[in-house]
Amino acid sequence: MYTQALNTGEADDRGLEDAARAAQFQARVDAEERIEPNDWMPAAYRKTLTRQISQHAHSEIVGMLPEGNWITRAPTLRRKAALLAKVQDECGHGLYLYAAAETLGSSREELVDAMLAGKAKYSSIFNYPTLTWADIGTIGWLVDGAAIMNQIPLCRCSYGPYARAMIRVCKEESFHQRQGYEIMLTLCRGSEEQKAMAQDALNRWWWPVLMMFGPPDGVSQHSDTSTKWKIKRFSNDELRQKFVDATVPQAQYLGLTIPDPGMTQDADGHWRYSEIDWTEFKQVLAGNGPCNRDRIAARRKAHDEGAWVREAAAAYAAKRQHRQTAQAAE
Amino acid sequence: MATPNTPLWEVFIRSRNGLAHKHVGSLHASDATMALQAARDIYTRRGEGLSIWVVPSTAITASDPAEKGMMFEPAESKIYRHPTFYEVPEEVGHM
Amino acid sequence: MPVANIQISETPLVLYTLRRADDALILGHRLPEWCGHAPMLEEDMALSNIALDLIGQARELYSYAAKVEGRDNDEDKFAYLRDVRQYRNLLLVEQPNGDFAQTLVRQFFYSAFADLYWRAMMGSRDATLAAIAAKSEKESAYHLRHSSEWIIRLGDGTEESHARAQGAVDHLWAFTGEMFAVDDSERGLIDAGAAVDPASLRDRWLKTVTGVISEATLTLPQNNWMQQGGRAGRHSEHLGHLLSELQSMQRTFPGLTW
Numbered sequence: 001m002y003t004q005a006l007n008t009g010e011a012d013d014r015g016l017e018d019a020a021r022a023a024q025f026q027a028r029v030d031a032e033e034r035i036e037p038n039d040w041m042p043a044a045y046r047k048t049l050t051r052q053i054s055q056h057a058h059s060e061i062v063g064m065l066p067e068g069n070w071i072t073r074a075p076t077l078r079r080k081a082a083l084l085a086k087v088q089d090e091c092g093h094g095l096y097l098y099a100a101a102e103t104l105g106s107s108r109e110e111l112v113d114a115m116l117a118g119k120a121k122y123s124s125i126f127n128y129p130t131l132t133w134a135d136i137g138t139i140g141w142l143v144d145g146a147a148i149m150n151q152i153p154l155c156r157c158s159y160g161p162y163a164r165a166m167i168r169v170c171k172e173e174s175f176h177q178r179q180g181y182e183i184m185l186t187l188c189r190g191s192e193e194q195k196a197m198a199q200d201a202l203n204r205w206w207w208p209v210l211m212m213f214g215p216p217d218g219v220s221q222h223s224d225t226s227t228k229w230k231i232k233r234f235s236n237d238e239l240r241q242k243f244v245d246a247t248v249p250q251a252q253y254l255g256l257t258i259p260d261p262g263m264t265q266d267a268d269g270h271w272r273y274s275e276i277d278w279t280e281f282k283q284v285l286a287g288n289g290p291c292n293r294d295r296i297a298a299r300r301k302a303h304d305e306g307a308w309v310r311e312a313a314a315a316y317a318a319k320r321q322h323r324q325t326a327q328a329a330e
Numbered sequence: 331m332a333t334p335n336t337p338l339w340e341v342f343i344r345s346r347n348g349l350a351h352k353h354v355g356s357l358h359a360s361d362a363t364m365a366l367q368a369a370r371d372i373y374t375r376r377g378e379g380l381s382i383w384v385v386p387s388t389a390i391t392a393s394d395p396a397e398k399g400m401m402f403e404p405a406e407s408k409i410y411r412h413p414t415f416y417e418v419p420e421e422v423g424h425m
Numbered sequence: 426m427p428v429a430n431i432q433i434s435e436t437p438l439v440l441y442t443l444r445r446a447d448d449a450l451i452l453g454h455r456l457p458e459w460c461g462h463a464p465m466l467e468e469d470m471a472l473s474n475i476a477l478d479l480i481g482q483a484r485e486l487y488s489y490a491a492k493v494e495g496r497d498n499d500e501d502k503f504a505y506l507r508d509v510r511q512y513r514n515l516l517l518v519e520q521p522n523g524d525f526a527q528t529l530v531r532q533f534f535y536s537a538f539a540d541l542y543w544r545a546m547m548g549s550r551d552a553t554l555a556a557i558a559a560k561s562e563k564e565s566a567y568h569l570r571h572s573s574e575w576i577i578r579l580g581d582g583t584e585e586s587h588a589r590a591q592g593a594v595d596h597l598w599a600f601t602g603e604m605f606a607v608d609d610s611e612r613g614l615i616d617a618g619a620a621v622d623p624a625s626l627r628d629r630w631l632k633t634v635t636g637v638i639s640e641a642t643l644t645l646p647q648n649n650w651m652q653q654g655g656r657a658g659r660h661s662e663h664l665g666h667l668l669s670e671l672q673s674m675q676r677t678f679p680g681l682t683w
Contacts, residue, residue, distance in 0.1 A: 039395045064461035064469070071457045075674035075683035076501045077450075077487075081480045084457050088473035092372055095466050099356040102338065108358060109333040133674060133683065165355070172376070183683075190681055298462065303333070306464025308589070309525045310336065312582025313360035317337075319581065320361060336465070357467060363574055368467040370567075371474050 029230050034160040037103035045229055046104050049159050051120075052231065053101040054111040058122035060094035062115075062295050066130045067139060075133060082179050083136060089176070093169045100161040116300050124281065125212050127289030134187055134194075134201035140180015142202075142209045142247065148173060149243045150213070158230040181250065188254045195255070202251070203259045210273065211281045213240040244271050337386060339365040341373055344381035351383050359384075431498055431506045437610040439494045440513065441620060442554070443503065444656055446486030447514035450504055451664070452535060453479030454671055455522055464525055471571055475532070478564040482557065489553050505675035509658070509665045516655040517600035519664045523593065526579050526586065530593035533572035537633045538604045539565040541626045550618040573637045580641025587642065594638065595646050602651025604630075 022042055028035065035041055064087050071087060074080035098108040114120040125143055130136060151173070154166040187198040214236040226232035234242075248271045251258050262274035283289065336358040342351035354373050359365035365384040373379065393401055409415050418425050433439065456476035463469040487500035517535055522528045543565050546558035579590040605623045607615065614620035638645055654660065674683065 036395070038392060061461075061466065068457075068461040071460055072454060072670050073673050075505075075678075077480060077484050077504055079683060081477060081484075084460065084473055084477055084480070087457075087460055088375075088470060088477070091461075091466055091469045091473070092375065095357065095372055095470070096355055098466075102356070107335050107338075109335050113333055168355075186683060190683075191678075193678065194681060302462040302464070306525070307333075308583065308585050309464035309468075309579070310334075310360075312586030313364065313578050314334070314336065315582045315586075316578040317361040358465070359467065360578070364467075364578075367471065367571055367574065371470040372467065375470075375474070 026228070029158045029228075032230075033158075034163065035158050036160045044225070048226065048229070049162065049231065050101055050104045050106055050111075052226075053097055053104070053162055053165075054106070054114070055121050055123075057094045057097035057101060057111070058115045058120055059126065060090045060097060062122045062126045062299060063143075064090050064094075065295055065298055066126055066128070066291070067136060069130050070133065070136050073133075074136075079183070086140070086176050086179060089172050093165075093172070096165040096168055097162075100159075100165040103161045112303070116296065116303055118287070118296065121285065123212060124284040124289060125208050126295060127284050127291045128205070128208050129291050131204075132197050132201060134184070134197040135205070137180050137183030137187060137198065138201040138205045140176055140178075141184050141250070142180075142205055143212070144173060144176040144180060145247065146209050146212045146243050148177060149239050149246075153233040153239075154231075156230075156233065162231075184254055184256075188256065198254070199256055202256050206259050207276065207280070208284075210240060210244070210276055211278075211284075213237075213243065215278065215281070216276075241270060244273055245269070336360055337365075337388075339369070339384045340387050340390065341365075341369045342383040342385070343369075343373055343379040345378055347380060351381065354378075356387060357384075362386075429506075430508050430511060431502050432496075433498065433503075433507075433511065434494050434496060435610075436493070437614055438551070438619070439490050440610055441614055442486050442490040442493065444513040446483045446490060446503065447512050448518050448535075449479040449486065450483035451512070451514045451667065452518040452532075453477075453483055454667060455518065456528070456532075458522055459528065468525075472528075475568050475571070478561075478568070482561050482564070485557050485560075489557070501675070505672045509660050509668060511658060512655075512660065512664060512668070513658060514655050514660075514664075515600070515603050516652055516661055517597065517603065519655070519661060519667060520597060520600065521663055523596075524589055526589040527593040527596065529572050529575045529579065530590065530597050532568060533576050533637065534597060534601050534634065535604075536565055536568040536572050537637075538601075538623075538626065538630050540569045541629055541633075542621065542623065545621040545626065549620065551620075554619065569633075576637050576643070577641045580638070580643040590641065591643050594643055598646045599648070599650060599652045602649075603653045603655060606653060606656065608656065 021040055025035075025041060025045075035045075067083065067087050067090075071080065071084050074083050098111060101111055102108055111120065115122065125146075130139070148170065151166050151170050155163055155170055157163045157166065184198055187194040217235045217237045227235075248258060248263075248265075260274050264272050266272055284292070287293075337360065338356055339359055339362075340356050341354050343354050344351045357365065357368050357372055359368050362384060366382060369382045369384050370379075374382070433443075435443075453476045456472045456479070459472050460469060460476075463472060483504070484500050487503045490503065491498045491500065515535075517531060520527070520531055540562065543558045543562035547555055547562060549555040549558060576590065579586040581587070605627045607622060607624060611620060615622045635645065
């Protein structure tokens with residue numbers, strides 16, 4: 001439980017932030033102790049985590065859009081229910097994550113406003129469009145697969161509320177990747193047209209999914225301190241390699257070809273992929289992906305058009321409280 | 331314009347009868363009724379709960395971690411509160 | 426290759442079951458149109474939960490209709506391979522989401538009925554329908570509570586929310602009468618104790634609705650002319666668009682497994 005009141009924020013901390021406290025903090029982190037919301041923490045730790053957790057939350061919420069695009073068109077009722085449950089889970093995960101971020105002292109509203117104003121980022125993968133039903137399978141299989149790779153180490157993150165949120169998320173997400181792979185398997189065992197649909201989706205999603213792990217080690221901005229603070233436990237390239245090694249046999253089982261003719265298996269069994277096109281990554285991050293504008297516009301529209309509903313709920317709550325106070329006074 | 335804040339609530343769930351309510355997370359809602367409904371929809375989707383408490387986050391008074399020493403360390407030395415502090419001959423049996 | 430609509434042997438029990446299944450499916454299809462776009466994340470969660478309940482009800486009812494019918498139809502054929510004239514849902518549930526007030530008023534009118542209906546159907550002489558009713562009743566009871574709380578907040582919230590809620594009530598009221606109508610094909614099932622007479626639920630429905638509406642400082646329209654036709658496949662123009670989206674995959678790629 002994280003009362004906002006106790007999170008007095010950076011202003012008060014700054015005066016006390018001396019070398020001794022920082023050393024004590026680092027010693028706790030090194031000893032694998034969990035940091036809790038009201039504990040003293042370096043201002044930069046608070047800032048880094050607020051940024052990372054809120055970006056993670058935004059990603060879950062924006063991530064509802066590409067898949068939500070297919071709920072009304074899912075090809076069977078079983079698929080429709082599973083997809084709706086999955087997209088709903090993503091909303092839930094966004095909520096858990098916003099709650100974790102709020103323990104650091106920023107309100108959800110502030111965090112969301114920053115995202116809607118284009119000041120906060122979310123995962124670039126959601127700026128690609130879902131064109132066919134096979135995209136839904138591919139997202140579950142690869143995007144959720146990559147997310148799980150990223151998220152499992154976060155269950156041991158030094159910040160308690162983030163780690164706890166991730167444990168819950170990982171537990172719930174175990175069905176997401178399976179439902180995606182099952183969709184792919186059904187397509188690959190189906191007609192030629194379905195197989196081609198599956199291959200086409202893999203072709204379009206493969207490289208963007210590899211980019212999900214972030215820039216290559218050495219270029220990554222935040223890795224060093226994040227590692228020191230035990231927010232991050234594996235490097236981008238380590239996780240990317242782990243993902244590729246896990247995915248190649250899954251693609252082989254489906255009979256699909258990974259769209260990387262240069263890919264080879266080395267002596268240690270690792271699948272070595274070709275150079276990633278980081279120009280595309282940078283462009284998408286900069287707002288020039290195929291769907292960046294649509295995604296933000298959709299979230300803004302929901303936010304703006306929902307304002308009167310939130311105002312109504314707040315007005316009613318105020319009236320009710322007023323009535324109760326008046327009654328008590330009688 | 332900044333979006334006005336909707337009150338924050340802490341959610342506690344009893345997963346099985348016989349167990350205590352446990353903190354599971356928080357949510358935003360305009361009033362207690364809506365908070366309870368939202369807690370049900372967010373935190374019990376997989377049958378995790380039999381009973382829910384929602385508490386306004388502002389109603390919680392928490393101990394200050396800076397006072398951890400004063401608050402909790404004095405209890406650590408009171409080993410005589412624990413059963414293993416006392417020796418009872420084995421012949422007496424389980425006690 | 427054009428995909429033909431399925432043929433259905435519409436015995437009274439098959440038709441009766443399909444009508445309820447269609448109500449649940451169409452409303453369960455409408456609600457997730459909000460998914461990712463609701464006024465607050467908490468309501469994304471709530472509306473999705475309601476939709477999942479309804480889709481679940483639809484699937485059970487379709488499966489039962491298929492079993493009673495005894496041809497090779499199944500839940501997906503019923504959902505994906507019937508056109509507008511073969512759909513039997515209430516006009517109320519196919520009405521567009523509109524704004525949040527319209528969605529919640531539609532839900533409230535329907536859930537206030539469904540709650541009473543499923544509770545009464547628990548006593549059906551048809552064991553399968555009684556079992557589906559026992560599960561659906563608990564779901565509908567929650568849907569009713571959720572939508573009632575919102576009607577009260579929207580009605581008694583701000584000037585704007587009051588106007589929107591009143592507008593939604595005025596607009597949707599004409600679609601509520603159909604819930605209580607009975608035709609000849611249902612009469613026999615009612616007499617046999619397999620179905621309940623919805624007319625017998627109307628007073629209690631009106632009491633629930635009036636209670637919430639007045640707490641919400643809203644009023645019910647005086648005009649009691651009621652639209653009908655959904656049960657006989659005479660729908661509003663909205664349903665065709667809904668079905669073209671719902672059925673697009675099965676119509677574009679006929680006969681495949683997904």
